[in-house]
Amino acid sequence: MPILLLPDTLINQIAAGEVVERPASVVKELVENALDAGAHRVDIDLEEGGVRLIRIRDDGAGMEPDQLPLAISRHATSKIASLDDLEGVSTLGFRGEALPSIASVSRFRLASRRPEAEHGAALEVEGGAVGEVMPRPHPPGTTVEVRDLFFNVPARRKFLRAERTELGHIEEWLRQLALARPDVELRVSHNGKPSRRWKGEGDDLLSDSRLHATLGEEFARNAIRLDHSGAGLRLHGWIAQPAYNRASADQQYLYCNGRAIRDRSVAHAVKQAYSDVLFHGRQPAYVLFLELDPRRVDVNVHPAKHEVRFRDSRLIHDFVYRTLQGVLAETRAGSTPSALDAPHMQHATQPMEGAAAWGRQQAPLGLRQVAEARAGYEALYGRSDAVESHDADAANPGMAFAPSVPTGPGAGATDAEGDATLPPLGYAVAQLHGIYVLAESRDGLVVVDMHAAHERIGYEKLKRAHDGEGLRSQPLLVPVTVAVSEREADVAEREAETLAKLAFEVTRAGPQSLAVRSVPALLAHADVEALLRDVLADLREHGQSRRIAEARDELLSSMACHGAVRANRRLTLPEMNALLREMEATERSGQCNHGRPTWAFFSLPEIDKWFLRGR
Template identity: 70%
Template sequence: MRIRQLPETLANQIAAGEVVERPASVVKELVENALDAGAGRVDIELEEGGVRLIRVRDDGGGIPPDELPLAVSRHATSKIASLDDLEAVATLGFRGEALPSIASVSRFLLVSRTADAAHASALAVEGGQLGTLEPKAHPTGTTVEVRDLFYNVPARRKFLRAERTELGHVEDWLRSLALARPDVELRIAHNGKPLRRYRGGGSLFEDGRLEETLGAEFARQALRIDHSAAGLRLSGWIARPAYSRASADQQHLYVNGRAVRDRSISHAVKQAYADVMYHGRQPAYVLFLELDPTRVDVNVHPAKHEVRFRDGRLLHEFVYRTLQGALAETRAGLGAAVTSDASSPEPSAASAFAASWTGSGQPREQSHLALRVDELRAGYAALYGATPAATDGGVVVGHAMPDADERGIPPLGFALAQLHGIYILSQAADGLIVVDMHAAHERIGYEKLKAAHDSEGLRMQPLLVPQTVAVAEREAEVAEREAAVLSELGFDVSRAGPQSLLLRGVPALLAQGDTEALLRDVLADLREHGHSRRVSGARDELLSTMACHGSVRANRRLTVPEMNALLRQMEETERSGQCNHGRPTWARFTLPEIDRWFMRGR
């Protein structure tokens, strides 16, 4: 066949195949244009999930009448004029493909008015064919109508889903936009009925918008993030590990205000949560990454869903370290409503309790829910010289907690009893704390083992007989290029041929495992992400197992000093809100909750 120029309409329809996947894609492009035009309010009206009608009205700057035909022609934009503009583009839209692509597969109407115009102008486009400009009444701003999407491309139309499904995709994208732009009011209607309204005029980090979009539980469990370094800034919210999802439906990433998907950043987030979340569960987050526009290429995907970073390795490490540091502060008891401004018990008292927590020897006999008087007396005396109240027959019938105004109460309170040999019951300032003693002790032991090994570094164990490892040529090149990184990870490896490596040393702690498979996994990570935490991950898995076996077991009777020592160590240990497997270690029941159980005050 001879080479020939494609007709304009056909070229636009091919572009529509890249830009317009479904009604949600049309809504995305039109609303982004409205935001770039400075809109403070955007109204979106849909019929039949957007297949029959999509109408987007904004109060932005509008388009002059003589530029309307240009707006629906290919590669026409007001956003960029040179390569320098493209490298530093900060607007959401800039390719000039959206409007002509949409107009080529629908019955399209564009109405716009600028502030200085006497009236608006309207331009209709059907199947890619332009109509004539006509005057029309319209306030300042722009309205775009898209009717009968894919009416002239039946092969594309039959791939659309049910009305409810297509509407769901539109709602998901608008929810994502609402998170990033709380300053803009968004109103959505479907089949003539108001569906949702996101109020405008807010600021980015108002908790109200977070609750409005992702729900009250996410807002309650969210940790605020705001960290800057090396010309990068990461801000937003991450959910506590206890709030996890079966899918990635609450993972929102914005790069310079643009919602994107990026495998490298997703990998960094997943690694940051590795120590505190169930296998197979997904973290929830809303993260805003800000960096110099010249350090990110936004022109790598027709629909602008993906970006490419110039310093991918630095960025991955920055995100990982920031989130890991924030999650490390999720200690048990943090955020508890302590009713006193006084300080916690003296450090020496806490240290005395910690010293008593040895895990050896047999504790004194006690009933499941009652403690012996001498144990209570010894425990309180060690803390603050107080003695429990009167007893009857060796069973505690009441004891005086320290005055919160004078002593203060630690976040996890003071131990009352051991329940069924599994749980510790503790009275806190605002209610009752229940602690899973095995899970809590497991995390404490695990963090201690990690700290000890981190202080020593990864030691390498030389092999008596060097091993030849067969790898792909790309992996051999990575091993040769990243020899210094591999050495830091405990591997002594050199290239022996085009597709082989010579392994002379391995990480000492993992020498008994499958070191060849571990090396291949590390090389794969280095090739894809520029670095690897396979070694530290394998090490942590081993240390986690050691901590699990070394922690206190169910039905091990604890004394009051031992229980209080465990509570104090939980308050000091990083990530103590979850055990090594991601299970919660503690729960709080506030007094109002307990009052509701018994209908008090009704």
């Protein structure tokens, strides 16, 4: 069969197969064009889930009449003119494929007017057949009308779902957009009835009311606001506290330079950051905005622009992981890192207000209080830790957290109300069934799972101690030969320095084999071959690996679990207060090693409701 040039209509329909998956794809392309045109308000009118009608009206810059035919021509665009423009593209759309592709599979109408023009113009396209440009009355801006999507491609139309399903996809994409563009007012109607409105609220990407409107009050109440810059990168937005988690990834939103994207490397970094605090099988929730020089990211790697390629994906992965890890480390029991009250975090490791700051503000104790605190700590943690800690307090009483605070109810209170200096978790008043510690706080009741809390405290101590030594390497008596693929052997050879930092000594023994001569000392009895394969897989896909650290943490977590106080052990009040003070000063103490919460708070108004007080 001879090679023939395809007709333009067929070319556009083939392109539509990539660009136009469903009505939500059409809404995405048209609304992005409106935003690129500088719109401050966009009206989206839909019928039958967008299958019967999609009408997008904006108040943007508009177009001249002679530009309308160019707008529906393939690869005609006002957004790039050279390779330099493509490499640094900052607009949402840029290829010039959307309008001709959409027009080829629908009954299409385009109308527009420049603000300075006396009247507008309109152009109609029927299944790819282009009509004449005609003068039409039109307000400043542009209106695009798409009727009977896929009317001339019945095979594609059969793949569309029910009206409710297609509308749900459109609403989900608009929710993504609403989070990223609080400066734009969005009005949505379906089948002639208003269904959704997001008011324009200025340029603040961290708009609290927009967060409430899109993800709900529960997410907003549990969100931690962050804003961190470094290495030419900026990461800001919200992440949910570990206690607020999901069964699916339905509340995970990632944006790169304002564009909603999916990226496996960043998703992996977020998952790793949460790995030490999230309950098994649960998903974190977040809204993250990553900003970097447009020339450091290629947005032209996916037909629908859902994915991007970073020039230095390893740096991006590490930056996201370390930023979130630093924020999550501050989720201490008793702290309140609410997104809607806390100041913007300018650095990922900046301490949050709450438990950690409280201890540093307290005055030195009297001898009786120190003795009581010492007794509690010796009973709970052993004499050596307690003595060292108290000796340090004596030398510098304002710097230590736990022994420098009162240990009994009411001790240290100074104002008329008697609770001005209460620590975040308050003071213990009782133990319930040998499992829970009950404490009176300033505003209500704190309940602590003593085993879960002590387990996290011990785990963090073990990690700090081991991190202080670093990863020690243990030579093997007999080198272990591991059969691998040629690609894995190449990775091992290329990443020899990285493997050495992970306490692995690995040399290439052949095209498809590696010789392991030393391993991390703490994991000497683990399955060396399986561990090495996992590390190489991570290095190949993400440019780095935390498999060693994760395996180490799993071992230390088991050790901490065995060393934690058990249920049904009776604690004295000084022991209970020692546990509370340690929780307030320990990173990630809001969750145990397995991600379960370690404490809960019940406010006085909430308790009053139990007993119908004030009604």
